[in-house]
Amino acid sequence: xxxxxxxxxxxxxxxxxxxxxxxxxxxxxxxxxxxxxxxxxxxxxxxxxxxxxxxxxxxxxxxxxxxxxxxxxxxxxxxxxxxxxxxxxxxxxxxxxxxxxxxxxxxxxxxxxxxxxxxxxxxxxxxxxxxxxxxxxxxxxxxxxxxxx
Numbered sequence: 361x362x363x364x365x366x367x368x369x370x371x372x373x374x375x376x377x378x379x380x381x382x383x384x385x386x387x388x389x390x391x392x393x394x395x396x397x398x399x400x401x402x403x404x405x406x407x408x409x410x411x412x413x414x415x416x417x418x419x420x421x422x423x424x425x426x427x428x429x430x431x432x433x434x435x436x437x438x439x440x441x442x443x444x445x446x447x448x449x450x451x452x453x454x455x456x457x458x459x460x461x462x463x464x465x466x467x468x469x470x471x472x473x474x475x476x477x478x479x480x481x482x483x484x485x486x487x488x489x490x491x492x493x494x495x496x497x498x499x500x501x502x503x504x505x506x507x508x509x
Contacts (some may be wrong), residue, residue: 378403378425380447381434386410388440389420395437395469396422396429403427416443436469438462439496439509464490466498474505 384392389409398405404425413419434446438460448456468485479486479502487501496509 374452375406375423375425375449376452377450378423378427378448379429379434380424380449381422381437382419382445382447383413383416383443384420384422384437384441385416385443386418386420389422391440392420392437392444393422395440396433398422398424401427432463435461435463436466439466439469442496462490462493462496465501466490470498470507470509472500472503472505473507474500474503477503477505479503 381392386409389407393399393407398407401424406421406423408421410418411421428448429446434444437444439462441460442462444460446456446458446460447454466486466488470486470488472479472486472488474480477500478484479500488498489501491497491499491506497506498509499506
């Protein structure tokens with residue numbers, strides 16, 4: 361093993377147990393951190409930003425020790441990071457690997473662009489239905505307004 365490849369491997373420490381979310385576009389990394397509530401966790405968290413990526417150019421990575429997020433929680437990030445990959449680690453081994461998938465409905469995740477929508481004027485959670493996945497187009501459940509992401 362060359363010194364250069366050793367340095368690349370040491371850029372992010374190994375994880376005994378937990379979740380690794382990789383291939384997050386660098387410009388939305390901290391949005392993903394906030395969405396998952398990672399900043400409030402008491403466990404060890406490693407966040408790498410602006411790492412080189414052959415696919416994305418620059419990417420982010422999040423490693424959370426001793427936490428396995430429910431799939432529904434992880435899929436919420438698909439709107440902002442559709443290229444994200446999730447690895448579940450147990451005893452330093454990857455035991456599960458999958459891509460995030462945009463759910464059919466989004467609750468409380470996106471704000472409706474229609475200023476007259478009831479969800480913007482009453483204390484209620486937004487509710488959107490996914491109309492198209494490529495490019496992502498969603499429709500507000502309350503006013504029918506569509507928007508692209």
